[in-house]
Amino acid sequence: MIEILVCNGYATVQDMGRPGFRHLGVPLSGALDPVFLQLANALVQNPPTAATIEMRLVGPRLHALTPVLIALTGSVDGRIESVDGDLRPADAWASHHLRTGDTLILGEVQGGVAYLAIAGGVDVPLVLGSRSTYARARFGGLEGRQLAIGDKIKIARCPEQLGEADALRDRELRLPDPPRLDRSPIRVLAGPQREHFTTLAWSRLTSEALVVSHQADRMGLRLNGLRLDHDPRYGADIVSEAVTPGAIQVPGDGRPIVLLADCQTVGGYPIIATVIGADLPRLGHALPGQALRFVEVDLRQALAARHQTAAELAARIASLRPSHSAFDADALYAANLIDGVIDANHAA
Amino acid sequence: MKPRLRDLGDTALTLELGDRVDVALNARVIAARDALGMLPGITDVVPTYCSLTVHYDPAILSRDELAENLCRAAELTLFQGTSVGTLAARWQIPVLFGGEHGPDLATVARATGRSESSVVETLCGAELAVFMIGFMPGFPYLGELPEGLRLPRRTTPRSDVPPHSVAIAGAQAAIYPWPSPGGWHLLGQTPLRMFDLDQPERPALLAAGDTVRFAPIGKHEFADLAAAVDAGELPRAKFLAT
Incomplete structure (x- = not known):
């Protein structure tokens, strides 16, 4: 305890x-x-x-x-x-x-x-x-x-x-080789309401930087720096439907919100894009003031990234080493080197 | 509108059957849910007003296989019509209207040009569909309200809506399971728990596809029922309409 x-x-x-x-x-x-x-x-x-x-x-x-x-x-x-x-x-x-x-x-x-x-x-x-x-x-x-x-x-x-x-x-x-925080653009799929936005909004989302605001908690991150305009034919409201962590929803003010683990199960704002599962953990590490960039991928790339994340995790878990064991691999390696030097001296 | 599939990221797929709030459309969503069944790899099936979203694990279930099953479920709803499935329950929810339990009843009566008792009578005369559960655990979106009760939301939302409040706005009604901010008009309060972790099989009282009829009760009955709920002596089945 x-x-x-x-x-x-x-x-x-x-x-x-x-x-x-x-x-x-x-x-x-x-x-x-x-x-x-x-x-x-x-x-x-x-x-x-x-x-x-x-x-x-x-x-x-x-x-x-x-x-x-x-x-x-x-x-x-x-x-x-x-x-x-x-x-x-x-x-x-x-x-x-x-x-x-x-x-x-x-x-x-x-x-x-x-x-x-x-x-x-x-x-x-x-x-x-x-x-x-x-x-x-x-x-x-x-x-x-x-x-x-x-x-x-x-x-x-x-x-x-x-x-x-x-x-x-x-x-x-x-863990000998801890994961490093990835600063490359966060990968997104086109969202279910992608067509509710202007083409300019989409190209800005996938090329310019957004900044994490102070409205950031386990439910979501509000992003500043870009206004993503809705296509006037659709407007900023939809009939509420299911949402999921990673969804980037955009209310009427054009300021996007990325949903995180504690987000509601349904929402009434159009979703312009959805962060792929493999990059979702990176949103949890985003701090107020930090710039985020997004890049579009397709479903096939999202699945490949998911497999890669799982494989990297498995490899890291397999690489865990005892901190103190007498049979620690580093210790053995060092000992062999010294032995080799001694043997060489004997041979000379 | 033709059914459409939309990817919600790489772990959810939405079947969209329409784009408006409508009882018949929602009934088709519920029928699609019932027709889909549970495939290995599906984690959540979430019916909403006019869409059905399936959350899945792509390591177990491929997107294409799920898409095929969703399309088949959508087709079945066209043939089977909108008959309410066997999973649906009809609830009779006791409500103490007005006074401190429903602080907006007088305002709603004035705004709709009715007496308070006529507002209660009109509301309780309607059988409301549970369109979906969302916003908070166990929070039901109910509709559609009789025409004569439809009002825009309050201009100033309340920061503290008491739990178990029965509220209306537009063509819809709701029951707040938890204390929460809210902009709907508060008409009364139910002694029933809308979300109860002591019922882990189905913690939310209501599910999408159920129907609800409100039944007015008096102060004493409210107190008795509330005490029985707290003591865990009130089976939910008691509030199923026969």
Whole structure:
């Protein structure tokens, strides 16, 4: 179990989301970056669907009430302070053991969103098949809200080693080649109401930069910098129909909104374009003031990108290495080199 | 209008049967939903006013196979007409009208040139279709209202509509499951929960394709029903019309 000591950012419990209830108005929710979520879970040997803590703005300060193994993914670094006051670093893209009484102090989340996984998974009740927080209707996660000071977070499946911090230390893993944030244009498909917009609006969307405004949360990002005009024959309203994360809808003022994980299930604004699934995690990392560019692709390219993302994730999970093992590949490699030098000397 | 397919990104496909709010058109959407059935790889099937959107996992179900099935479902609705499917339920929803529970009843009466009791009577005399669920979990869009009750939205939306409020605007009615901002006219309140996580099989009381008739109740009955709902002693089936 861990306790939240300080929480100045926006931290919520998230997993892979809550599909299957959108016909009842229940949003998909789930991690803004499912790839980072799955990597965090892999670093503590959780199943990919285990619930983690999604962190935005700045990470919390946590106190270990029992020995735990945690992992960080994303642009966030931390340090671990022991009861005696000893400090050790807690880098991202690695797992770290905490002894009872240790404090994990996390810094600023620079890439927009980062994840903290706990071996065994965050234990909150399953609500409609998911542990993801949906704050607007106050369900899922911890009491349907963001984490706050004094919250105690239980661990779902206690590993048998619990109680032995040294055994947890031996399970620490690291990811040698972490994913880098992609700054290339975000790939979009023509949206269901593409023809409701002028050709100028479409060419501007796919060639000029838009800027993320301060109206940015888990429901969506409002974008500034370009006005996308509706074709006057259609106007700015449609009969409400289903929407999905990644849809770029444009209300009457011409300022687009990109929908994210917690978006409503239906909407009444025309959708000019839809971000492909493979690039959707990148929207979760977008910060106010950041410029975004979009480029058109077709469905075949979207599917190819989806396969590539899945293959890269699998390769990264396969590349995880123990942080301390005597059989660490780097250590063996170094040892062989030294042996080789010694042998050469003997031969001479 | 001829049915059209539109891709909503690489994980959703929308079958569009028309472009207006219309009971008969919505009934065809519901019939298409019932005809489609569940294919492996479909995650959500979302009926709206005049479209049916299917969210799918392209690693399991190809877009073309889904498109074929959606087209077949659309064709079936033309042959089967718009008969209401077996999945639909007819609900009788108890409502306490006026006073603090329906703060806009007097305004609506004045604006429509009726007495308050005539507004209630006219509303309760109509059988309303559940066009779709959206905006918030369990929020039903109901219609169409009798002509004499149709008003534009309030000029100033409320920031806090109380949960369970029954509201009207234009040709539509709705019931708010949660506290929320809203610009519709509030006529009353139901003691029933529109969204209940204690019923995980179907947390929303209403589903698209159901029909709703409002039934006026008094203060005492409202209090009794509300207490029974809180105690979990009120089966939903009690409010199915026979």
